[in-house]
Amino acid sequence: MKGVTILGATGSIGINTLDVMSRYPDRYRVVALTANSEVERLYRQCQTFRPRYAVMGNELAAEQLAARLRKELPGTEVLSGVSGLERVAALEEVDIVMAAIVGAAGLLPALAAARGGKRILLANKEALVVAGAIFMDEVRRNGAQLLPIDSEHNAIFQCMPDGFERGLAQSGVRRIMLTSSGGPFLHLPAAEFASITPDQACAHPNWTMGRKISVDSATMMNKGLEVIEACLLFNTTPGDVQVVIHPQSVIHSMVEYLDGSVLAQLGTPDMRIPIAHALAWPERIESGAGRLDLFEVARLDFEAPDLERFPCLAYAYEAASRNDTSAVIMNAANEEAVAAFLDNGILFPDIPRVIRGTLDELSPRRVTTIEEVLVEDRRARAAANGIIKEMKSDYCQ
Ligand code: NDP
Numbered sequence: 001m002k003g004v005t006i007l008g009a010t011g012s013i014g015i016n017t018l019d020v021m022s023r024y025p026d027r028y029r030v031v032a033l034t035a036n037s038e039v040e041r042l043y044r045q046c047q048t049f050r051p052r053y054a055v056m057g058n059e060l061a062a063e064q065l066a067a068r069l070r071k072e073l074p075g076t077e078v079l080s081g082v083s084g085l086e087r088v089a090a091l092e093e094v095d096i097v098m099a100a101i102v103g104a105a106g107l108l109p110a111l112a113a114a115r116g117g118k119r120i121l122l123a124n125k126e127a128l129v130v131a132g133a134i135f136m137d138e139v140r141r142n143g144a145q146l147l148p149i150d151s152e153h154n155a156i157f158q159c160m161p162d163g164f165e166r167g168l169a170q171s172g173v174r175r176i177m178l179t180s181s182g183g184p185f186l187h188l189p190a191a192e193f194a195s196i197t198p199d200q201a202c203a204h205p206n207w208t209m210g211r212k213i214s215v216d217s218a219t220m221m222n223k224g225l226e227v228i229e230a231c232l233l234f235n236t237t238p239g240d241v242q243v244v245i246h247p248q249s250v251i252h253s254m255v256e257y258l259d260g261s262v263l264a265q266l267g268t269p270d271m272r273i274p275i276a277h278a279l280a281w282p283e284r285i286e287s288g289a290g291r292l293d294l295f296e297v298a299r300l301d302f303e304a305p306d307l308e309r310f311p312c313l314a315y316a317y318e319a320a321s322r323n324d325t326s327a328v329i330m331n332a333a334n335e336e337a338v339a340a341f342l343d344n345g346i347l348f349p350d351i352p353r354v355i356r357g358t359l360d361e362l363s364p365r366r367v368t369t370i371e372e373v374l375v376e377d378r379r380a381r382a383a384a385n386g387i388i389k390e391m392k393s394d395y396c397q
Contacts, residue, residue: 001026001027001028001029002027002028002029002095002096003029003031003091003093003094003095003096004017004021004028004029004030004031004094004095004096004097004098004279005031005032005033005034005053005088005089005091005094005096005097005098005113006018006030006032006033006034006098006100007034007085007088007089007097007098007099007100007101007106007109007110007124008034008035008098008099008100008101008102008106008123008124009033009034009035009042009045009100010035010036010038010041010042010045011100011101011102011210012208012209012210012271013098013100013123013149013210013271013275014033014098014100016271016272016275017098017100017121017275017279018030018045018048018049019272019288020272020275020276020279020285020287020288021279022048022049023285023286023288024285027285028096028279030049030050030051031051031052031053031088031091031093031094032051032052032053032054032055032088032091032094033045033046033049033051033053033054033055034054034055034056034084034085034088034101034109035055035056035057035061036056036057036061036101036105037056037057037058037061039056039061039064039065039068042054042056042065043065043068043069046065046069046073046076047072047073050073050075050076051076052075052076052077052093053076053077053078053079053084053087053088053091054069054076054077054078054079055078055079055080055081055084055085055088056078056079056080056084057080057081058080058081059080059081061080062078062079062080062084065078066078082108082109085101085108085109085112086108086109086112087112088109089109089110089112089113089116089118090112090113090115090116090118091116094116094118095118095119096118096119096120096121096279097109097110097113097116097118097119097120097121098121098123098149098275099113099120099121099122099123099124099127100121100123100124100149101124101127102124102126102210102212102213103124103126103212103335104126104127104130104331104332104335104377106124106126106127107124107126107127107130107131107135107370107373107374108370110122110124110127110128110135111127111131111135111138111370113144114135114138114139114142114144114146115138115142115144116142116144117142117143117144118144118145119144119145119147120139120144120145120146120147121147121149121275121278121279122146122147122148122149122150123149123150125150125225125226125229126225126331126335128228128229128232128233129225129228129229129232129327129331130327130328130331130332130373130377131370131373132228132232132327133232134367134368134369134370134373135232136232146233147277147278147281148229148233148274148278149271149274149275149278150226150229150274151252151253151267151269151271151273151274152178152179152180152226152230152252152253153226153229153230153233153253154252154265154273154274154277154278155251155252155253155254155264155265155274156176156178156230156233156234156253156254156255156265157233158265158277159253159254159255159263159264159265160173160234160255161173164234164235165235166235167235167236168234168235168236168240172257172258172259173255173256173257173258174240174256174257174258175240175241175242175255175256176230176234176236176240176241176242176253176254176255176256177242177244177253177254177255177256177262178223178226178227178230178241178242178243178244178253179243179244179245179246179249179251179252179253179254180220180222180223180226180243180244180245180246180305181204181205181206181207181217181245181246181247181248181249182220182245182246182247182303182305183204183205183217183218183219183220183222184200184201184203184204184205184217184218185201185218186245186247190308190309190349193309193347193348193349194347194348194349196218196347196348198211198215198341198342198344201214201215201218201341201348202214202215202218204217204218205247206248206249206269207249207269207271211342212335212338212339212342215338215341215342215351216334216338218348219310219312219348219351219352220305220310220312220313221312221313221316221334221351221355223243223305223313223316224312224313224314224315224316224317224319224330225316225331227241227243227313227316227317227320228316228319228320228327231320237320237321238317238320238321239321241320243305243313244302244303244304245302245303245304245305246300246301246302247301248297248299248300248301249269250266250267250268250269250292250297250300251264251265251266251300252264252265252266252267252274253265266292267289267292268289268290268291268292270287270289270290272287272288272289273287273289275287276288276289311352311356312334312351312352312355315330315352315355315356315359316330322364323366324364324365324366324367325364325365325366325367325373325376326359326364328364328367328373328376328377328380329358329359329362329364329376329379329380329383330355330358330359331377331380332358332376332377332378332380332381332384333354333355333357333358333359333380333381333383333384334351334354334355335381336354336381336384336385336388337350337351337354337355337384337388338351340354340388340392345388345391345392346388346391346392346395350388350391353387353391354384354387354388354391355384357383357384357387358380358383358384358387361383361387362379362380362383
């Protein structure tokens, strides 16, 4: 019986994880569930899964949850804030931590799981992008296991040979082909980007996801973050990671070997597949996902990404090639810009403008500690918000 903590249980990945786990009550036990502000949703999940701990983002939300659980589930201890998240990520009785908080907010709890030597199922790509080599060092030093949940990285992991950590060339691999659906605006002329609404940006053609990653998919920043993630997870450089637009999202990514063989992982676009894979690895369990019907799919298309209409991908390639805080700055600016767009404060094409402006305004630094990373993250958010404020005041005139 494996004890599991789900960080971000009320989100899209959290809900899918509970769905897979609920099929195997004899194999997995929910130890802790966490949310930020969705008290009602976490309360209902607690009723069903009866965790030992529940964590809310702040004290007020935690008090509200505790008041509802007190009589019904006196055995569930309610905690709050980052310290609560870090605690449930590192508990002795926990074997597996699903890191599914959105954004850099998930960094410290994911790091706590790494320091606790857990099996980390990493959905929260921003944590890895921001902490980079520092995160990977903590994983190695503490004997933690990092299994990717992003469908693309999970696919690459499945296609890689044993010992890939040594590097691609040493493992007989020539390059990684990272597929991308291209998002909802793949062929929309750039002139029409300014009229895109948040709801249109969140309506992904193939996947149902949280709102932040949906917007990232629409700007292709998601693919950019994934290029950086691939470099870190598979010990390679951005030149060896090719982005391939594949609108059907059936091939989740590919690995090309030195002899010319290309291995791919295919499946329906359902996050329960990578979640089940990483939960049970190296065994296989049923995920609940529908089976792939190639006759229904009928054809698979591929094209090159358009970096002019989707400059976020170019910014990420640039950040991936630098050994400094460019990725921290880019990620922070993106999170602030996406939040402003979802709030109807700025336009869709303003998102890359905010990121470019922030990258141009700040000089990236070399950092070696998480504390320095967090300082840089805050500095970038302040700069990005300055740019957003100016944009908003221009729109008001
Ligand atoms: P959602 O927005 O659906 O869920 C986010 C979760 O994180 C919620 O439980 C939310 O709580 C919690 N949360 C948000 N902010 C904070 C915070 N400041 N502190 C603590 N908890 C917080 O996101 P997704 O599930 O879509 O994505 C989660 C991560 O997985 C992202 O990094 C994303 O890029 C990645 N991912 C997602 C995929 C998908 O299919 N959805 C695919 C591949 C990767 P509350 O509900 O209370 O707000």
